Amino acid sequence: MKNIVLLTGAGISAESGIKTFRDADGLWEGHDVMQVASPQGFAANPELVLDFYNQRRKQLLTVTPNKAHLAITELQKHFNVTVITQNVDDLHERAGNKNVLHLHGELLKARCTKKESDVIDCTKDLNLGDLSKNGKQLRPHIVWFGEEVPLLEKAAEITQTADILIIIGTSMQVYPAASLVHYVNNGTPIYFIDPKPSINQSDFNNLTIISKTAVNGLPTLVSSLIDTTL
Known part of the structure; x- marks a missing residue:
């Protein structure tokens, strides 16, 4: 075979x-991709980044x-x-x-900010204060620009x-x-x-x-x- x-x-x-961002001059849902898809963006405004992916996750569950x-x-x-x-x-x-x-990476998963191999399923909102088993903040399991x-x-x-x-x-x-x-x-x-x-x-x-x-x-x-x- x-x-x-x-x-x-x-x-x-x-x-x-x-929705994709490359059809909109680098804007993704109104955001510069570096604001929501880079380690620097997450460090500068983690709440914005987490909310952005929460919205993407909700949208994903509405399509087939x-x-x-x-x-x-x-x-x-x-x-x-x-x-x-x-x-x-x-x-x-x-x-x-x-x-x-x-x-x-995968939108329906999250990972520890310190230990990349610590990955869990994530089908609901991810917020500041949501911690991995190591006690560290969870982030979307996404490979961001620069990673x-x-x-x-x-x-x-x-x-x-x-x-x-x-x-x-x-x-x-x-x-x-x-x-x-x-x-x-x-x-x-x-x-x-x-x-x-x-x-x-x-x-x-x-x-x-x-x-x-x-x-x-x-x-x-x-x-x-x-x-x-x-």
């Missing part, structure tokens, strides 16, 4: 109603997976599928996607195993996540699904560009790939 690796970004979640997420679940029936996502929502999991690696991406090495190892790579909902402009495409073996088929592709056919060998949204492009590609196994 072939290994298919998907690299997913904000575009796949946007079609479920999750879309046809692109569900197409991945269908793909799993015919291939070994791993999803490497830059998204912090749980829409992949709710759609039934089984092997999901969250590069940038290391601890799962990047594991993601690179997974990408190297890909017989097929599908990139969807991400501009491939944000590093280090964008570097993952360079770990596929030469000749590996790469599919890039985006309504406004940021890469060219000549950028990679064996690249197919599908200029559609996730919901419109992925189900069709999945059906085509499944047909090759029947």
Whole structure:
């Protein structure tokens, strides 16, 4: 059974109603991203940051997976599928996607401000005074700007195993996540699904560009790939 690796970004979640900041000149719900998505922002105004993610968490619980997420679940029936996502929502999991690696953390989890490995589930509001088992303030389990991406090495190892790579909902402009495409073996088929592709056919060998949204492009590609196994 072939290994298919998907690299997913904000575009796949946007079609479920999750708002992104890159479409708004660096503003996220009216905030500069460095105010709400950096260690410096948290140090300067932790209440603002906690409230910001509380609101994002509430919004997440009002949306549902879309046809692109569900197409991945269908793909799993015919291939070994791993999803490497830059998204912090749980829409992949709710759609039934089984092997999901969250590069940038998870919104429905919190972690100790002093011990990164101390992570707990968090489905409700997180406030000042909410402490980890070590007695330290809890913070969102999110990889903020300026912080290391601890799962990047594991993601690179997974990408190297890909017989097929599908990139969807991400501009491939944000590093280090964008570097993952360079770990596929030469000749590996790469599919890039985006309504406004940021890469060219000549950028990679064996690249197919599908200029559609996730919901419109992925189900069709999945059906085509499944047909090759029947």
